[in-house]
Amino acid sequence: MPRNPDTEANILSLAETLIRKNGYNGFSFRDLASGIGVKSSSVHYYYPTKADLGAKVARHYTDRFLNALGAPEDAPAAAEGVIAKLHSQFEQALRKDGQMCLCGILAAESGGLPDSVINETRAFFNRTSAWLISALKQTSWGEGKTDTQVESAAISMLALFEGALLMARANKNPDLFDNIDALGLIAR
Amino acid sequence: MPRNPDTEANILSLAETLIRKNGYNGFSFRDLASGIGVKSSSVHYYYPTKADLGAKVARHYTDRFLNALGAPEDAPAAAEGVIAKLHSQFEQALRKDGQMCLCGILAAESGGLPDSVINETRAFFNRTSAWLISALKQTSWGEGKTDTQVESAAISMLALFEGALLMARANKNPDLFDNIDALGLIAR
């Protein structure tokens, strides 16, 4: 039996997959353990509690998501490009076998989650909308718009993408995600 | 111990509340039983399996939602009015102690739900978007628009509302739902 130095990372990765498929209440330490070939006590060794694991999965997901977006200053100069960038970022989540955005599903379940998990979920939306607001302000569309207008567009855009993921998933129809009208949100 | 003839309805109602708070995997027959003051076996008496109960909760919710919308022919004549009607319908869900749309949370969890529950969830989106498409086609905004354009706007609108509910809930900030820009989706 060779040692596997990647156990910790494997747990985190599988936990993300399972949460995005079934939600926080839809997986167990035993699922993780059997999925990567260890015992459930070994999972507890790296992540003492489920809340601890959930919070770290969310943090990891958020960091990766924002890292892929890059610095707001490097965002496309046209608002259409900013939208396209965010769109493709969310679309990757969906195409990778019909998965929800991790924080979308956590937000839906947030009524009964441990505080640490909710806090990380909130951080995802805060950080992503901050990126979007910065990126949109730099575009020519953003010129002459008030802060309130830009913020409203940013939040609406995030909501639109999250909701479209939700519906595409329920309908088992990823194409639905491509047919949404995000450009309408910057039509005025 | 007086008999309670409303047990069946009480179960359905509490099940809806609990699903909207914690999700399908976040409540148990025992939660229902203790919540309404019977034993869990009595819950099984009315709803043999959890899948059965889940599907009936979803069906009941969808019927109530569409009934409140009324016939598409009776929808407001202006597209702005149609949007306002749908908006207020979703807002009620949120204001009634920060709850998600039932089918929104079921859609998020749909990767691991029984087929009967998924089917009812899908029916909610199909029926609601059908209403919205019919209602929008009657408006002056709908004149001259192609079927594809109207359908895209309708689906985008539903997605926007569902996603905004999600975010408002995660942020424990219902006001977020009021600041979204649904009118942008009919700006062109």
Add this chain to the structure above:
DNA sequence: CAAAATTTATCTACTGATAGATAGATCAGA
């Protein structure tokens, strides 16, 4: 109408499976 049969609604008590979590042993490598 009144007795008998049936149905309805609830209970107690239980099953096998699974949940998250913990204690203590073991084993490999520095």
Add this chain to the structure above:
DNA sequence: TCTGATCTATCTATCAGTAGATAAATTTTG
């Protein structure tokens, strides 16, 4: 030999679901 990582074994609590009893209400029948 000490430390990190994994194991076996177990705990308590809870899960969905079932069996069988029971009391009351209802329906059927003589």
